[in-house]
Amino acid sequence: MPRPLKIGVQLPEVEYVYTWPQVVEMAQTAEAIGLDSIWVGDHLMYRYGTGAPPRGPYEAFTTLAALAAVTNRVELGPLVASTGFSNPAMIAKRAATIDQISNGRFILGLGSGWHEPEYKGFGFPYDRRVARFAESYEIITTMLETGEIDFHGEFFDLDGGLLFPKPVRDVPIMIGSNGPKMLSIALDKATYWNSWFDGWDNNATGLKRLLGEIDQACKAAGKDPATLIRTICPFVRMSGGSGRLSDYTAPDAVKPIDGTNAQALATELRTYAELGVGHVMLVLDPITTDTIRELEPVLALLDS
Numbered sequence: 001m002p003r004p005l006k007i008g009v010q011l012p013e014v015e016y017v018y019t020w021p022q023v024v025e026m027a028q029t030a031e032a033i034g035l036d037s038i039w040v041g042d043h044l045m046y047r048y049g050t051g052a053p054p055r056g057p058y059e060a061f062t063t064l065a066a067l068a069a070v071t072n073r074v075e076l077g078p079l080v081a082s083t084g085f086s087n088p089a090m091i092a093k094r095a096a097t098i099d100q101i102s103n104g105r106f107i108l109g110l111g112s113g114w115h116e117p118e119y120k121g122f123g124f125p126y127d128r129r130v131a132r133f134a135e136s137y138e139i140i141t142t143m144l145e146t147g148e149i150d151f152h153g154e155f156f157d158l159d160g161g162l163l164f165p166k167p168v169r170d171v172p173i174m175i176g177s178n179g180p181k182m183l184s185i186a187l188d189k190a191t192y193w194n195s196w197f198d199g200w201d202n203n204a205t206g207l208k209r210l211l212g213e214i215d216q217a218c219k220a221a222g223k224d225p226a227t228l229i230r231t232i233c234p235f236v237r238m239s240g241g242s243g244r245l246s247d248y249t250a251p252d253a254v255k256p257i258d259g260t261n262a263q264a265l266a267t268e269l270r271t272y273a274e275l276g277v278g279h280v281m282l283v284l285d286p287i288t289t290d291t292i293r294e295l296e297p298v299l300a301l302l303d304s
Helices: 020-033 060-070 088-102 116-122 129-146 180-189 204-220 262-275 289-293 296-303
Strands: 006-010 037-040 075-078 108-111 148-152 157-162 173-176 192-196 229-233 235-237 277-285
Touching: 006 296, 020 037, 020 060, 020 289, 037 060, 037 277, 060 075, 060 088, 088 108, 088 129, 108 129, 129 148, 129 173, 129 180, 173 180, 180 204, 192 277, 204 229, 204 262, 262 277, 262 296
Parallel strands: 006 037, 006 277, 037 075, 075 108, 108 173, 173 192, 192 229, 229 277, 235 277
Antiparallel strands: 148 157
């Protein structure tokens, strides 16, 4: 039987201090065991409100370009890129470049961002993020579709922009939001939709509810729900897991899925496929080469 859905993994962000060789090893291990995709978060820094010391990951697009050069088969992308961190024409330029480097394996995940301290710390405006996203989204999708742009809006002014070289394929867009306004802006041109685990309580019951809402959002946006590939980020506790350090979701705010039981995890993933999910990006606790390798028997079960 073919695999019922694609399986990817998010690489570490700020869970611990890692080196570039470790990142390469994780990505190449993911590819070697048969995973379908690898993903990196797009954040500049985290300043926690809990008293924990601030942390920051590698920059997302430069990391993805490097990962494209050291892998051969897996798809890859940001989970998801904040349009507030860059001029949108530059986001389109980076996407086209990484798609060339990867020979057509890039997926451009987009969102409006949420962590205010990094906007302040790097000098980006935090106000009116959805309105800014709307202009950015139009610019990015137009440039990737046509290779050129003239745009005169409230936030951006582009005159005669051109995109060379063009991507290998039509770069698919993934919208990372459950917000009605964001969905109304982005769904029409999106190939994928994505939700983090707290958006559906990390269980099949919550997922079924949310997917019904996404169906309705598609219809409201004039998009056939059957044309949207649904993707989710389940939180999975692996051997040695002790909770995920993040300012986005408090540790153990949702019950993690048991990843130490390959049969149980494979069954859970099959349930997601039956509900209409086409691609999952596993958020492992911890995220290491060893825990990525632990997924190999899960893949074997899904492929059998």
